[in-house]
Amino acid sequence: MAKFALLIGVSEYQKELKPLPAAVNDVEAMRRVLVNPEMGGFAESDIEVLTNPQPQKIRDAIFQLFLANRQKNDLLLFYFSGHGIKDDRGKLYLSSCETHKEYGRLVKPSAIAANYLHENINDSRSQRQVIILDCCFSGAIAQGMTVKDDGNVDLQAQLGGKGRAILTSSSSTQYSFEQEDLELSIYTKYLVEGIETGAADKDEDGQISADELHEYARSKVQEASPAMTPKFYPVEEGHKIFLAKSPQDDPKLKYRKEVETRAEQSRGNISPIVLGILELKREELKLSPEEANTIKEEVLQPYRDYKRKLDKYEQDLRDAINQEYPFNENTKKDLKEYQQDLGLRDEDIASIEKRIIAPKQTEYQRQQQEEGKKLLQQIEAEKQRQEAETKKLQQQRGAERKKQEAEKLRQQQVREKSQSFSIIQTQQFEFETATIVNVKPGFFGIGKTCEINHSRKTAKYFTEELGNGVVLEMVEIPGGKFMMGTEDEEIERLVRKFHWNGYRREKPRHQVTVKPFFMGKYPVTQAQWKAVAALPKVNRNLKPEPSKFKEDDRPVERVSWYDAVEFCDRLSHFVKGRLSSLNTDIQYRLPSEAEWEYVCRAHTTTPFHCGETITGELANYRASLAFADEPKGECREQTIPVGQFPANAFGLYDMQGNVWEWCADDFHDSYQGAPTDGSAWVEQNNDNDNRCRVLRGGSWGDLPVYCRSAYRGSSFARSVNTHVGLRVVCVAVA
Structure with a gap:
């Protein structure tokens, strides 16, 4: 029976990740309390400390900790302080000093996959394992944990129950916050404090178990940073594994617990009467005024940190408002990030x-x-x-x-x-666009690359409040003329290359004049759909949650053309009369096919608004198949939250890929006889369910050729599937 520990702290990183100076201090503080014979009782030789190590060094050390000649009654402790990073599939990685990103994605060999730690933990013979992670998304490590058990375990009283205890500074979806004026990370600070002072021994049995230590640290962290929610995951009897000893009948510890109880009851605002009670307690325990004052300052520090953060946020918010109001989109994002950095809840x-x-x-x-x-x-x-x-x-x-x-x-x-003259009050926002300027095929088709130019633009928009914090952002689209459809020569090239005559539906190419209007910045999301579906019925019922791929910020799908029209009608009734003083109403409707193509192109004449071709870095489609010579990308096989890629030149996102979008028009086999004023091409008295309506934009499961600005899709008005959603248009009607 022995105790072994591996303590890892990573404070130095590549330029994409900010440094964490406290991380190396964290491991030293943990080492200090673990080797103290009156606290952790670990032998110095049985603790390995790694600061800013290479990734392979970490993997080797993990293997040695869990699998190198370990016995079933050994106690193993793994501690990590540094960046926790999720890849684009949501899998957790622990960082090393070499961890970095390329093209916005994690270079996985430079970090340690949680699965590697997971496998070594599960393969270990030891039946007492404690894992402490002070990093972002650390709660993700707990999924699927087990413990080996041969049915013949001799429990050692001084080590507590067998099993596993996982202590994390955050949940699987949450960032772990820092506090700039602390030498230690906030979660580790209170782990160490709980052991050093003995205050974590809640049941006063002289032993500090894993669950007691976590509960002490969690309560202190949330006093200082309420938005941070440390998590505890026990396996079998892991919550009763003993990590340290605590002093018995220690007057300082008794006084500390008295102060903690009083502070918790008053949220840190100790009254003069309570101070008098504490003074009597000090005299009873025969503590000096200096000793008592030091304990009070330590106990009240988290509450003061919390109050200081609130005061700082308030002052900085005042300064920001004095400089700019209303806030633009970037300022709103900065404020939210600032709130998160301070660890404050809404x-x-x-x-x-x-x-x-x-x-x-x-x-x-x-x-x-x-x-x-x-x-x-x-x-x-x-x-x-x-x-x-x-x-x-x-x-x-x-x-x-x-x-x-x-x-x-x-x-x-x-x-x-x-x-x-903008009857609708708008405000300006800034956005990023991307254009493919050069595709290099590589030697023998290997190593294809493409050069993408990024630029910043501005546009105007307004927001429609839908209730419960849900808003619909509508971007101002200027009027103008454009050539709709595709040239005959390009159509015949597509027919030869992709062996389908359907591209001939994109002719004859003709000039269209479009009046100004507003269009949704994103496809309608599931949160927006649910808010409008709760409004009074106009003609037909709406399912509040029709989508297969559930998430508020993902586009709604599995909605028919009739459902999309009902959505617009309900929204129009909801906002009706806002401009009654100007004899003007706001009308929401589906875009005409001409309006949709005009907006998608955004003054471009290339097949895609981003250039002559497209890549998986710029849209969600079946990027595993190429349109031209661009590099092949990932086929995500599902929708993703809107706004993940650069916008087009008008400031609209996801115009190509993610979901098809319904248009108001009936489908026609060509543009022969089509309107030239931008209006929808609709047959008179057409209520036939078998009539097809126009779809535009392509989807997550479609070939890149279907995502072109000019491509015309169609489907029955009554049909629903996981590839089809909608985007709305807003106009002022006199």
Whole structure:
């Protein structure tokens, strides 16, 4: 029977990962308490410490800890402090000093897969194992853990029960926070404190078990950083494995527990009366004032850290509002990241934001109202000017026909002018676009690469509040002209290459004029669908959760064309009357096929809005098959959350791939006779369920050729499948 420990701390990283100076301090602090004969009782020679090691060194040390001549009654302790990283499949890796990313993805050989640690743990003969992970996403390690048991275990009283205990600083989906002014990581700080002071011995039996140590650290962490939720995963009797001893009848420990109880009851706000009670307790235990004061300061420190973070967030929020309001998208993201870095929950900062933002929002709304009045005055002045011009024209020509034409022109100009003056209040956002500028096929087709240029652009948008924090972001699309469809020569090339005549549906190529409108920044998400499905019915029932691939931020799928129309009708009724003072309503509807292609192209004439071809780095489709000479990519076999790839030049995301999108038009075999004003091409009195409607954009399971800007798909209006969703258009209707 022996005790062995492996302590790993990684503080130095490649440029993609920020350094963690506290990590090397963490392992030294853990070593200090473990080798102390009055605490951990580990032999110095049985503890291996690795600071900033190479990945192979870590793998070898893990093997030695769990499998090198270990006996079933041995106690094994594995401790890691550093970055925990998830790959694009959600699998956990522990970092080394060489861990880095390329093209936004983790280079897996530079890190240690949790599966490797998992396998060595499960293969070990030892029946007492403690794993402590102070890193992001560390809770993911606990899945599938077992412990070997031959049915003949002689339990040692000083080691506690057999099994496994896993202590993690965060859940499987959560980041582990740091505190800049601490020498140790916050979770490790309180693990060490619980052992050093003996305060983790909750049942006062002289032994600190795994569950007692974790519960002490967890409670302290959440006093200082409430958003951080350390987790404990016992296997069999792992929660009762003893890690350290605690002093018996120690007056300092008794005083500490008294202070902790009082502090917990008052959330750290100890009253003068309680201070008097504690003073009597100090005298009873014969502690010096200095000793008692030191203990009080240590116990109250987490509460003070929490209060300091709230004060810092409040002051910095005030400074940010004084500099900019309303916040743009980047500032909102920065604020959320700042909140996470401080370890604060939404409910922790709700009162602060209400106190600071509400007055600013009131002032902003007042300014918007004043600007709206000025806008109306400008419109009225323009109306009067045009009326004068029309009257002059009537006098000059002296013909009733000219008078009527001028009046019609004047009314049209006033309507367009009122819309162009942004009846809908918008704000600006910045986004990234990507263009493929060079594809290199490599030697004998091996080692294909492509060069992608990234650039920043801006556009205007507004948000529609759908309730419960769900919003619909609508991007302003400028009007213009474009050539719709594909040239005959390119169509015939596609027919020869892909052996399908369906590409001839993309002709004749023709010019279309499109008026300004708003279009959804993303395909409609499952959260947005659920919010609108809860609104009053217009014509048909809607399933609140129709999708196969569940997640709020993924696009909704398995919705028919009729479901999509009902979604738009409910949304239109929901916002109806907002602009009643201007005799204007907001209407939500499906885009026409011409509007969809105009937006997707965003002034481009290439097959894809990103260039002559496409790659799996820019869209979710069957990237394992190539369109041209681009490198083959991953076929994800499912939808993914919206907005993961760069937008097109208009600021819209996922226009190509992820899900097909319904359009308002009936499907026609060619563009012969199609409208040229951007309107939907719909047959009169068409309620036939067997009629096909237009689909655009391709999906997660489609070939790249189907994701082209000009490609025309179709399906029965009543059909549903996992490849089809929708995106909405918004217009002002006089």
